[in-house]
Every structure is written in structure tokens, then in C-alpha cells.
Amino acid sequence: MSTIDFKPGLIQGGRAPGYETYKHASHFRTKDEEFDACKTGMWLFLATEVLLFAGIFVWYSIYRMMYPDAFRNGSSYLDWRWGGLNTVVLLISSYTMAMSINHFQHNRQKEARRNLVITLVCGALFVAIKLLMEYIPKMTGWHFDPTMSHAGGEALTKFGGLFYFEQGYGGKLPGILFSYPFATDPHENMWWSLYYTGTGLHAAHVLIGMALIARVWWFSRPGVENYGPKHYTGVEMAGLYWHIVDLIWIFLFPLLYLIH
Amino acid sequence: MSTLHPTSGSIPGHADDHHDHHDHHGPYYQSKGSFWTNVWDWCTTVDHKKIGVMYLIAVLIFFFIGGVLALAVRTELLEPVRTVAGQVTGQFFKSDEGIGKGNEIYNRLFTLHGAVMVFMVIIPSVPAALGNFLLPLMLGAKDVAFPRLNLLSWYIYFFGSMFAGLSIYFGGVDTGWTFYTPYSTTTDPDQSRVILMVLGAFIMGFSSILTGLNFIVTVHKLRAPGMGWFDMPLFIWAIYATSIIQVLATPVIGITLLLLILERVFHIGIFDPGLGGDPVLFQHFFWFYSHPVVYVMILPGMGIISEIIPVHAHKKIFGYRAIAFASLGITAVSFLVWGHHMFSSSTELAATIFSALTFLVAIPTAVKVFNWILTLYKGSIAMNTPMLYALIFLFLFSIGGLTGLPLGALSTDLHLTDSYFVVAHFHYVMMGGTIIAFVGGLHHWWPKMTGRMYNEFWGMTGAILVFIGFNVTFFTQFIMGVQGMPRRYATYVDTFQIWHVVSTIGSYILLVGFLVHLFNFIASLRGRVAPANPWGALSLEWYAASPPIEHNFEHEPIVKHGPYDYGEVVPFHCSEEDYPLADKPAGASAHTVH
Numbered sequence: 001m002s003t004i005d006f007k008p009g010l011i012q013g014g015r016a017p018g019y020e021t022y023k024h025a026s027h028f029r030t031k032d033e034e035f036d037a038c039k040t041g042m043w044l045f046l047a048t049e050v051l052l053f054a055g056i057f058v059w060y061s062i063y064r065m066m067y068p069d070a071f072r073n074g075s076s077y078l079d080w081r082w083g084g085l086n087t088v089v090l091l092i093s094s095y096t097m098a099m100s101i102n103h104f105q106h107n108r109q110k111e112a113r114r115n116l117v118i119t120l121v122c123g124a125l126f127v128a129i130k131l132l133m134e135y136i137p138k139m140t141g142w143h144f145d146p147t148m149s150h151a152g153g154e155a156l157t158k159f160g161g162l163f164y165f166e167q168g169y170g171g172k173l174p175g176i177l178f179s180y181p182f183a184t185d186p187h188e189n190m191w192w193s194l195y196y197t198g199t200g201l202h203a204a205h206v207l208i209g210m211a212l213i214a215r216v217w218w219f220s221r222p223g224v225e226n227y228g229p230k231h232y233t234g235v236e237m238a239g240l241y242w243h244i245v246d247l248i249w250i251f252l253f254p255l256l257y258l259i260h
Numbered sequence: 261m262s263t264l265h266p267t268s269g270s271i272p273g274h275a276d277d278h279h280d281h282h283d284h285h286g287p288y289y290q291s292k293g294s295f296w297t298n299v300w301d302w303c304t305t306v307d308h309k310k311i312g313v314m315y316l317i318a319v320l321i322f323f324f325i326g327g328v329l330a331l332a333v334r335t336e337l338l339e340p341v342r343t344v345a346g347q348v349t350g351q352f353f354k355s356d357e358g359i360g361k362g363n364e365i366y367n368r369l370f371t372l373h374g375a376v377m378v379f380m381v382i383i384p385s386v387p388a389a390l391g392n393f394l395l396p397l398m399l400g401a402k403d404v405a406f407p408r409l410n411l412l413s414w415y416i417y418f419f420g421s422m423f424a425g426l427s428i429y430f431g432g433v434d435t436g437w438t439f440y441t442p443y444s445t446t447t448d449p450d451q452s453r454v455i456l457m458v459l460g461a462f463i464m465g466f467s468s469i470l471t472g473l474n475f476i477v478t479v480h481k482l483r484a485p486g487m488g489w490f491d492m493p494l495f496i497w498a499i500y501a502t503s504i505i506q507v508l509a510t511p512v513i514g515i516t517l518l519l520l521i522l523e524r525v526f527h528i529g530i531f532d533p534g535l536g537g538d539p540v541l542f543q544h545f546f547w548f549y550s551h552p553v554v555y556v557m558i559l560p561g562m563g564i565i566s567e568i569i570p571v572h573a574h575k576k577i578f579g580y581r582a583i584a585f586a587s588l589g590i591t592a593v594s595f596l597v598w599g600h601h602m603f604s605s606s607t608e609l610a611a612t613i614f615s616a617l618t619f620l621v622a623i624p625t626a627v628k629v630f631n632w633i634l635t636l637y638k639g640s641i642a643m644n645t646p647m648l649y650a651l652i653f654l655f656l657f658s659i660g661g662l663t664g665l666p667l668g669a670l671s672t673d674l675h676l677t678d679s680y681f682v683v684a685h686f687h688y689v690m691m692g693g694t695i696i697a698f699v700g701g702l703h704h705w706w707p708k709m710t711g712r713m714y715n716e717f718w719g720m721t722g723a724i725l726v727f728i729g730f731n732v733t734f735f736t737q738f739i740m741g742v743q744g745m746p747r748r749y750a751t752y753v754d755t756f757q758i759w760h761v762v763s764t765i766g767s768y769i770l771l772v773g774f775l776v777h778l779f780n781f782i783a784s785l786r787g788r789v790a791p792a793n794p795w796g797a798l799s800l801e802w803y804a805a806s807p808p809i810e811h812n813f814e815h816e817p818i819v820k821h822g823p824y825d826y827g828e829v830v831p832f833h834c835s836e837e838d839y840p841l842a843d844k845p846a847g848a849s850a851h852t853v854h
Contacts, residue, residue: 026402027402027405027482028481028482036481037405037406037480037482040476040477040481041409041473041474041477044507045473047507047508048469048507048508048510051508051509051512052514053515054511054515055512055518055519055545056515058545059519062538063530063536066536067536174522174528175522175529175535176526187529187535187536189529189535190528190529190530193526194530197519197522197528
């Protein structure tokens with residue numbers, strides 16, 4: 001760990017910022033030792049995350065080999081443009097997360113916090129696209145249409161045309177709930193089970209990551225400033241977690257959307 | 261308790277003046293005030309010693325529950341047909357339509373016995389209970405790397421076991437502890453019992469992961485100054501190897517159980533042949549975790565034996581590095597052999613490969629056993645309860661290990677699979693290995709944990725009873741198994757009855773043995789005060805007071821000798837007269853550390 005020394009500044013109220021006064025836990029000899037320990041622990045935890053998702057990837061590999069047609073059909077209902085957009089959104093968020101850590105290390109509090117907010121917005125955008133553009137239409141047949149082009153037309157609409165209904169589109173649900181009438185392969189519902197389990201588990205991780213980043217953002221607020229050149233453990237750990245969430249998506253995206 | 265420790269005794273009426281002083285230099289369990297203050301203090305403690313003690317109490321309670329279930333199973337098997345279990349325990353289990361039948365209750369009994377003993381007793385027994393207490397002490401650290409995470413692990417374990425308990429309250433499950441599909445996806449379809457039990461195991465998995473993670477980081481970062489990797493006690497090596505398995509294998513069971521729950525709720529099809537899935541895939545997933553976890557169960561037990569034998573034989577351990585690397589070797593091989601649980605359901609090629617890999621496990625295991633025996637050779641053996649347990653371990657574990665070979669060989673396994681031979685084999689390893697080592701370790705470190713000496717006579721008596729009871733219970737099962745008695749059956753042909761009766765009598769002797777230990781431990785809490793280093797040991801935990809103070813050591817220890825340098829160093833807290841074995845104490849004074 002390299003720390004860059006800056007003149008200790010004072011924040012409002014004449015107090016030293018949190019990162020200046022941070023005291024490491026008493027069972028560590030130094031602050032660096034604590035940082036290293038946290039980092040080792042976090043990397044081990046990331047290994048467990050990879051192994052958790054390994055189950056999903058094994059599920060995919062085996063049944064893709066057994067039922068290639070079901071997987072091909074199922075995959076053809078996914079629009080690579082939404083998946084691609086979400087990939088771009090997550091990659092941008094990973095960049096801003098990394099930048100945020102960098103800004104904290106150089107004590108640029110405002111820029112660091114701005115990057116955290118962009119990361120959070122990207123995370124929220126990812127979940128919103130997932131829900132509105134992918135889950136809800138496939139499950140229910142209700143499409144989200146911000147242009148409201150179907151308002152007043154033949155299609156059934158809701159919220160003044162913000163959502164329109166497409167007959168025979170919905171019902172692509174996991175397992176026993178699967179009711180899509182035009183499935184051509186008897187094993188297509190397993191594809192949808194895999195799709196929702198894999199992406200749902202990933203989305204849950206996105207939400208956990210957002211909670212961690214929100215926590216960092218809260219403790220870095222003006223007047224507290226817990227993170228800075230001399231102490232940025234929490235930011236670094238949240239960042240590592242966010243990157244693994246991104247990385248898992250990088251594997252899920254081609255497997256689910258691109259391979260036909 | 262504090263009055264028994266003169267240095268921390270308080271003058272009535274002046275307690276407040278010395279409050280700080282007592283907090284830091286009294287025994288770790290010292291009273292902090294009123295009863296409820298103490299309860300709150302224990303519930304929120306981040307002290308690894310208190311968390312270890314809390315794990316220990318929970319493990320012992322679950323050991324009792326699992327033991328009662330085992331005795332119910334054995335009692336049921338006294339007679340070939342009539343089901344005692346149905347009559348006796350039918351009241352206990354909520355009997356809705358169809359459950360009242362004895363056979364089904366029998367299925368629940370052995371399932372719960374297995375699930376409780378594996379997930380709630382053996383897995384957390386040594387690593388979480390003894391490991392938590394001892395790991396930082398042995399490393400010369402103040403605490404584990406992440407003390408709050410440690411407390412969280414304990415609460416996760418607690419809540420996980422509550423889910424399992426809820427499942428038992430609603431009537432339990434009859435899937436076998438392995439939750440094999442399709443049993444686990446089809447039995448009791450209108451009930452949530454299986455989901456609750458699986459959820460319990462899923463949650464407890466997180467506790468296991470976080471404990472392992474915590475220990476790995478602690479070993480890497482918090483060793484005392486002067487302690488290199490090869491200056492660590494072998495118990496630490498064993499715990500370290502165990503932790504690697506916990507971290508790398510447990511997530512796999514996490515996703516497996518999650519998929520199992522989804523399969524039950526949504527019928528996602530992954531394990532259901534009716535929907536195109538494959539139930540054998542569940543077995544692969546399950547054993548990819550559960551076989552390595554067999555070594556989570558046995559490796560810490562081996563670690564305990566590696567401590568007990570040199571300390572009570574007063575001799576340097578033979579082959580330190582060989583034992584340390586054997587632990588890591590077992591860890592590595594453990595991930596490659598899961599297929600041997602599925603010889604009868606896999607292809608010939610796969611079975612052959614897994615069989616060959618399985619024999620690899622024998623190498624590091626045998627390395628350890630031979631090194632322990634060579635440590636005993638020409639040692640100055642103190643025959644006390646921990647040493648007796650170490651010898652019992654060597655005997656029983658060798659039988660358990662060697663009977664694994666016919667099960668690892670394909671031709672004999674096809675004859676023995678799912679028979680009582682398998683039951684006897686894994687009880688010789690899990691109980692004759694892990695539980696025996698655990699009880700031996702409990703005696704070995706009891707003075708350190710409680711500050712009191714147990715009664716040696718009753719300790720030895722209990723150990724002998726356990727040894728006799730264990731062999732009577734389980735050796736008979738080898739014989740039955742070879743003759744064809746299948747496992748998991750409530751009824752059997754009359755020819756096996758004599759063996760079943762003998763086995764059941766053995767289990768009652770086992771119960772008496774454990775009760776002797778229990779009363780001995782309880783009685784010891786008012787017994788003789790333990791010195792800091794009653795065994796003349798050299799590893800760091802004996803340099804702390806008995807019981808240790810809150811921060812373990814008054815000063816950070818600096819390590820200047822190895823944990824097994826007997827004959828070279830006079831142990832701390834011991835004089836040369838106490839310790840005539842030290843050949844050359846010159847230069848190495850009794851106060852080397854500090």
C-alpha cells in the first residue's frame with residue numbers, strides 16, 4: 001500500500017477529516033497491516049463468489065450440450081442490444097468506481113464522490129433496463145415504451161401509453177410458471193429457468209454492490225470524509241466487489257445473448 | 261470466579277475504581293456487572309475466546325440432540341420388524357396423515373441424526389469451537405483478523421440452526437442428510453420442512469465460509485514476530501488447510517442448495533428427469549462440496565493429534581514439514597475425488613479415474629499416521645486423558661482409513677456400497693477420528709479454556725468406556741455390512757439381529773462414556789485451579805494465563821523457539837526440576853518468550 005501524504009486539512013467545524021483521524025483496530029500492528037488483511041479477505045471472498053456462479057455456468061454447459069435446440073430458441077428471444085447496453089453501463093460504472101478510488105487516494109473528495117454517484121446511477125440503470133426491458137415484457141407481455149407511440153392505437157396500454165401489451169409475447173417464466181404458447185422445444189422452460197436464475201442472482205449482487213457503494217458515499221459526505229489518502233480501505237473493498245459483479249456479467253452476457 | 265484469581269480479585273466497594281484494570285487483566289470471561297450486563301456482553305462480544313466458547317456450547321447441545329437421535333435409531337433396530345420408533349417418537353413428531361408409520365419416522369430419525377451431526381456438530385466442532393479459541397492464542401495474536409465478522413459467523417450459524425430446528429419441529433425430513441434428488445424434490449410436496457432444512461444448511465454454509473476466510477487471513481497477517489510459516493504449531497497448519505477447503509468448497513454447496521430450493525418451489529428442471537434434468541448432477545454438485553468437507557471434518561482432528569502427541573510424549577514432533585505438507589496435500593486431493601461417492605451411478609471410465617485418485621488420499625494420511633507413531637517412539641509418554649484419546653484416535657482412525665480402501669476399489673465397492681460396511685467405515689473416520697480427537701483436544705485445552713483441571717481418573721474412565729462402546733457399536737456393523745445388511749432400513753432379516761443387538765448395547769455404553777465426560781467437565785468447574793502450563797508445552801497458547809486475559813497476552817510475544825523444541829528449551833511457567841527432560845537448557849532460559 002502506498003500512501004501519498006498531503007497537508008492535513010481541516011473540515012468544517014475545525015475538525016480533522018475522518019481519514020486523518022482513523023485509528024486501525026487494536027489487534028493489528030499498523031494501518032497497512034489492517035489494509036492488507038482486508039484486501040486478502042476480500043479477494044478470498046471474491047473467489048467464493050466465482051465458485052457460487054460456477055454452479056450456474058456448469059448448469060449452462062451441461063444442458064446446452066444436451067438440449068442445443070431449446071437453448072438456441074430461448075436465446076433468440078433475448079435482444080443482444082439490451083444486453084450490450086447493460087454491458088456498456090456496467091463497464092462505465094467499473095471505470096467510475098476505479099476513478100473514485102483514485103480520487104480518494106489523491107484527496108479529491110468532490111470528484112471521488114461524483115464518481116461514486118455515477119457508479120450508483122449506472123447500477124440503478126442496469127437493474128432498471130433488466131426489469132423494464134427484459135424481465136417484465138418476457139414475463140407478462142407488457143412492453144415499456146417511453147415514446148408512448150402505442151397510445152391511442154389498437155394495443156392495450158397502461159399509464160397513458162407508457163406500457164403496451166403484446167398478445168402472445170409473455171409467459172416466458174421459469175419452471176412451472178412457464179406458459180409461453182409458442183415454444184417449439186419441450187425443454188425451453190429450462191432455458192428460462194437458467195436465464196432468470198443466473199441473471200437474477202447477478203442482479204441481486206448488483207444490488208448488494210450498490211448498497212456497499214452507497215455506504216461509502218454516506219461516510220464520505222462533507223463533514224465526515226472518512227476516506228482519503230491515508231485511509232481508503234472501505235472504498236477499495238466496495239470497488240473490488242463491484243468489479244467482480246461486472247466481471248460475472250461479462251461472462252453471462254455472451255453465454256446468454258450472443259451464442260446462438 | 262474472580263476471587264479464585266488473586267491478581268484480579270476486587271475489594272468489595274472499590275470495584276469501580278479498578279474497573280479498567282479488571283477489564284484488561286482478569287480472565288476473559290470475568291463478570292462485567294449484573295447478570296443482564298453479562299448476557300449482553302456475551303451476545304455482543306468480539307472476543308474470539310468467548311465466541312469459541314459459544315460455539316462449543318452450541319456444538320455440545322447439538323451433539324446431545326444428534327446422539328439422542330442415534331440412540332433412537334439403534335433402539336429401533338433391536339428387533340427385526342417391530343418399530344419402536346413409531347410408538348415412542350410418534351408423539352414427539354407432529355403426526356399428520358402418513359407420518360405416523362414407523363418406517364417413515366425411522367427415515368426421519370437417521371436423516372436428522374446425519375444432518376445434525378454433520379452440519380451442526382462435526383463441521384463447526386474443531387474449527388469453529390476450538391479453532392476460534394486457540395488460533396489467535398497459538399499465533400500470539402490478540403484476536404482473529406476480523407473479530408466482528410467472527411461474531412457475525414456465529415449468528416449466521418445460530419440462525420441457520422434455528423431454521424433446521426424449525427424443520428425438525430414441523431416433523432423433520434426423510435431425505436437422508438445428503439438431500440439427494442428426487443427424494444428432496446418430491447417428498448412432502450405440500451410441506452415446507454425440506455425447504456427449511458435445506459435453507460438452514462445453506463445459511464450455515466456462509467458461517468463456514470466466513471470463519472474459514474477469517475482464519476486464512478489471520479494466519480497470513482497476524483503471526484507473532486519471529487513466527488515463520490514453519491514455526492507454526494501443526495494445529496494451525498491443519499486449520500489453515502481446512503479453511504482453504506471451507507472457502508473454496510462451501511460456495512458450491514451454496515448454489516446447489518439454492519438450486520434445490522428453486523427446483524422444489526418453481527420446478528426449474530435442473531435435477532428433475534421429468535423436465536429434462538439429471539438427478540445425478542445433484543450428486544456431483546453435492547459431493548463436489550461434501551467430499552472436500554469430509555476433510556474439513558478430519559483435518560482439524562489430525563491437527564489436534566499433532567499437538568497432543570508431542571506435548572504429552574515430551575518429544576519433538578517427527579517430520580514436522582511432512583505433516584504440514586500432508587495437510588495441504590489432503591486439501592489438494594480432496595477436490596479431485598468426489599466421484600467415488602457415485603461409483604454405481606457413473607460411467608466405467610469415470611469410476612476408474614476417481615478410484616485411482618481416491619487412493620492418492622491414502623498417501624498424505626499415512627504420512628501423518630507414521631509420523632505420529634514415530635513421535636511416540638522413545639518419547640516420555642504421560643498417560644493421561646488427552647494422550648489416551650490420541651492413542652484411541654490412532655487405532656480407530658487407522659481402521660477407518662484402511663476400510664476405506666475396499667470402498668475405493670471398484671470391484672469390492674460394488675458389493676459393499678450402501679451397506680453397513682459403509683456406515684461403519686465413515687463412523688470410524690468421523691466419530692473415531694474427528695469426535696475422538698475433539699474430545700481429546702477438549703481435555704488437552706480444558707485447563708486453558710476454563711482455568712480448571714479436570715479429574716484425570718474420571719477422564720480416563722470415560723475414554724475407556726467410549727473406546728469400548730464405540731468398537732462394540734461399529735465393529736459389528738462391518739461384519740453385518742459384509743454379510744449384506746443394507747443401510748437405511750428399519751426392518752431386516754432375522755439373521756442380523758444378534759449383530760444389531762450387540763451394536764445397540766455398544767451405543768448405550770458410548771452414551772455412558774460421554775455422560776462420564778460431561779459430569780467430569782461440569783465438576784471440574786469447581787475443581788483444582790489450573791496452572792498456566794500444566795502439560796509443560798511449548799506452543800504460545802500455554803504462555804498466556806489460564807484462562808487467558810481479554811487481550812490474550814500481557815505483551816506481544818516474540819517467538820524464539822519452535823513449538824516442539826522439547827529437550828532444547830525449558831517451557832515457560834516450568835522450572836528445570838519440573839522438567840528434567842530438557843537436556844540443554846543453557847542459553848534457553850525459561851523466559852525465552854516475552
